[in-house]
Amino acid sequence: MKNKFLSRTVLTLSMAMRSNSMTAPSTDITAVTRKIRRAFANFPHVIDVHKRLDTLRSYHCLNEEPESVAIVGVTGTGKTALLTKYYSRHPRIEHEEYTEVPVLYAEIPAKCTIKKLVTILLRAIDSPFPVAGDEEDRTHQLITLVRQCKVRLIILDEINHLVDRGTKISHYFVGDWIKQLITKTHVPVVLAGTPRVRDLLETNEQLASRFAETISIASLSAEKDAINSIGTALATFGQMLGDIPSIPFEVVETQRLFVFACGGRLRSLARLFTRAVEIGGTAVGVNFDSLAQAFEQVIYDKCPQGRNPFRDDFDGTPLNKAGEPFHILNLEAM
Numbered sequence: 001m002k003n004k005f006l007s008r009t010v011l012t013l014s015m016a017m018r019s020n021s022m023t024a025p026s027t028d029i030t031a032v033t034r035k036i037r038r039a040f041a042n043f044p045h046v047i048d049v050h051k052r053l054d055t056l057r058s059y060h061c062l063n064e065e066p067e068s069v070a071i072v073g074v075t076g077t078g079k080t081a082l083l084t085k086y087y088s089r090h091p092r093i094e095h096e097e098y099t100e101v102p103v104l105y106a107e108i109p110a111k112c113t114i115k116k117l118v119t120i121l122l123r124a125i126d127s128p129f130p131v132a133g134d135e136e137d138r139t140h141q142l143i144t145l146v147r148q149c150k151v152r153l154i155i156l157d158e159i160n161h162l163v164d165r166g167t168k169i170s171h172y173f174v175g176d177w178i179k180q181l182i183t184k185t186h187v188p189v190v191l192a193g194t195p196r197v198r199d200l201l202e203t204n205e206q207l208a209s210r211f212a213e214t215i216s217i218a219s220l221s222a223e224k225d226a227i228n229s230i231g232t233a234l235a236t237f238g239q240m241l242g243d244i245p246s247i248p249f250e251v252v253e254t255q256r257l258f259v260f261a262c263g264g265r266l267r268s269l270a271r272l273f274t275r276a277v278e279i280g281g282t283a284v285g286v287n288f289d290s291l292a293q294a295f296e297q298v299i300y301d302k303c304p305q306g307r308n309p310f311r312d313d314f315d316g317t318p319l320n321k322a323g324e325p326f327h328i329l330n331l332e333a334m
Contacts (some may be wrong), residue, residue: 027242027282033274035240045227046082049215053086053190057102057153061186068182070201071192073217075328076265077228079192080107082217083157091125092149101125101149106158112166114177117162118142125149137223139177146185153188154181159333160193177205182210189289219264222255233266237273244277245285260309260319261295262327271298300325 052069059066073079083105093100106120118138122130125145132138148155149223162174191197191211201208220230234249247254262268272291275298278289291308296303306315307324320326 011237013187015132022193024253027244029244029277029281031276032240032242032244036237036270036274036277039236039240039270040085042082043228043232046078046085049082049217052215053153056188056190057090059152063187064186064209066186066188067213068189068191069213069215070197070211070216071190071215072195072197074194074219074265076263076267077217078266079217079221080157081266083155083190085191087155090153099126099149101151103155104146104151105151105155105157108159108161109163112161114162114174115154117177117226121154123126125151139180143181145186146187152187153190154185155190155192157192158190158236159200160196163193163196168203171200171203175200175207176306179207179210219265220262220269221264222252222258223260228264229263230262230269233269233308234258237270241277241286244280244282245287247287257309257314260316261299262316263319265326268299268325 001285036315049071056067056069071079071083077137087103088107090102093102094273104121104125106117108117108120112120113137115138118135119130121142122138122145125142127141127142127145130138133141156178163171178189178191181187191200197213203210218226218228220226220228220233222230234255238246238249249255258269258272262272272294275285275294276286276290279293279297280286284290286312294306295310300307300319307319318326324330
């Protein structure tokens, strides 16, 4: 514990020296926090996944079935950010006779049915009649529009919401509908969600054969060879601070504290970092005290002694016990 305290003292002194060597901070806190909330880190896995999606989108399938993939990761690892970023890079194209939709993206809400899903997709493709007819009628309309709008890739995000309700029989019918969509449109489909996505694939053998490739999105890590390095995320956020003082984020021991504090989730890291900036302001900035306060405000509001990673008495174990912030991650991974 003494060594940990000394380490933090050195980091705090380093931060103070860095701050004192600067002119008075003039950075707009609101602008900084806005940038952090909107930040998108180009991790190596993000680049790799986008390249894979490009390959799928480039397919020109006539009579053969296209390849499709499943993207799996626990809540908060950045799946939706990764997919919406890709979607934004391929906007619809207005032609004289039709509207081209290169990528059709839909985020599935909780307690969703197949009929609701079809309606969401019809609205995403800008159908003038998204609620016309029954499930079969809407599915036929969707397939027709996918062909007419020259859709090249269909992304179904949060697909686990179709698995979280119902029985294995209903899961089978969901899988059968997705299989029908692929078969009749000849368009690659991306299924993205929590590890519960695997339950959907396991209940329908024919669907599983079409999604033989699964891309796993790992949680943030401070390990040297980690695919998703928390150091990359911290460096990205750190560049947005401007004149706001901060502790050095490249120190591995500090990075490990951030991993404990956010459970390896990019979304939680962004919330923690944003609140620390708001608490510290331009004078104090991001230090262990502002981070400790931020942790207790946005991550663990009833944090007991020894469980705050940014306080000297932290016991150094993951916050995944029952009642702790990341207990749900254990359940999702099952």
